[in-house]
Amino acid sequence: MELWLTEQQTDHVGLTCRVKETLFTGKSPYQDIAVVDSAEFGRMLVLDGVFQTSVFDEFVYHEMIAHVPLLTHPNPRQVLVIGGGDGGTIREVVKHPAVVQAEMVEIDGLVVEVSKKYLPEISEALLQENPKVRLKIGDGIQHMKEAQNKYDVIIVDCSDPIGPGEGLFTPEFYQDVYKALKEDGLFVQQTESPFYHQPLLRRLFSDIRDLFPITRTYLASIPLYPGGLHCFTLGSKHYDPLQGEVPVLPFSTRYYNRDVHRSCFALPTFIQDLLK
Ligand code: SAM
Structure with missing residues (x-):
């Protein structure tokens, strides 16, 4: 059958x-x-x-949510991942030599345990004793309320805006993210499909732009996700991903490269219009 x-x-x-x-x-x-x-x-x-996530195409999402912000910030020492229980994002974060500490705050300990058992190639940074990694099982929304001037880069690797992830898509949460970042910090969040989630994407972009002087949406092709084209939105206090030299990566990747670092910000007209 x-x-x-x-x-x-x-x-x-x-x-x-x-x-x-x-x-x-x-x-x-x-x-x-x-x-x-x-x-x-x-x-x-x-x-x-x-x-x-799937072992077939996870490299696209995890490389793009990690390397674009981490190569926009010139010295990302303290990094926080909110959500990301499968471990794919933290696996990419710890590859960066500048990263001293990579904290991960995931609300659901069972997602982490199941990923460690059944998706070892994705969760490898959680399986090994990696001295850079600090895993906390807890609510990322609460964690943000308590942090101040602490992180260089925050990566919000969340599920959809329903259930425990709902509060990760609100202006209050973005205010807490802003407060938790250092004065030149930046953050990125997965912001769903530019085809199927247009009102959501428009609202999130506008909420982030209300706080951060540099706000940019970028794209990646991800067959597993609705519409096959996925958005990420970056809010930065100081560094612009479109300015300056893109550093050379000291490790190999399958999707991200220096050309993609720029080209992913080239938005089709319908998305430009949506974000106006
Ligand atoms: N790549 C995925 C996607 O875009 O569909 C996201 C993967 S990751 C598994 C999302 C994680 O966010 C889930 O494990 C979920 O438990 C976690 N999460 C949801 N709400 C959260 C919250 N308030 N605090 C921390 N983690 C949260």
């Missing part, structure tokens, strides 16, 4: 994958968690029925 799994991406559109094997299903206090081995995407993490 063939098993197919569908993520309902909008009221009218879904992405359906053929599943070879269901590896884990469970429930935490925050969400339903599943890991399946799919024919096209390989092993995938699914939270509340929403595809989060």
Whole structure:
């Protein structure tokens, strides 16, 4: 018997994958968690029925959410990841020689445990005793309220704006992020699909621009996510990703490179119009 799994991406559109094997299903206090081995995407993490990451295309998302901000800041020593329980973002963060400490605040300890067991190639930085990594199981919204002038770069690697992630998409949260950053700090957040989440993207961009003098949205192609084209939005107090030389990466990547660092900010007209 063939098993197919569908993520309902909008009221009218879904992405359906053929599943070879269901590896884990469970429930935490925050969400339903599943890991399946799919024919096209390989092993995938699914939270509340929403595809989060897959071994097939995770490199795009994790490289782009980490390397664009970390190479925009000239000396990112203190870095915070909010969410990111699969470990892919922190894996990329610790590759940067300048990073002294990479904190991760994930609300759901079960996501971390399941990722360590079933997605070891993504969660590798959480599996090894990496002296740079500090993992806290807790609410990123609360963590932001308590931090002040502490981080060079904050990366919000969150799920969709429903459930525990809802408060990560509010002006109050961005004010706390601003306060938690050092005076030349910057942050980035995944800001969903430019096709299917236009009102959300417009609101988030406007909320971030109200606080940060430099606000820029950039794009990456991610087949697992709705519409296949995904947005990230960067808010910076001082450094502009479009100014100055892009540093050379001292390690290899599969999606990110110095050309992509610039070209990802080239927005099609419909997105430029949306963000005006
Ligand atoms: N790459 C993914 C995507 O865009 O779909 C996001 C992956 S990561 C698994 C998202 C994580 O954010 C989840 O593990 C979820 O538990 C976590 N999360 C949601 N709300 C949170 C909060 N308030 N504080 C900390 N982590 C949160």
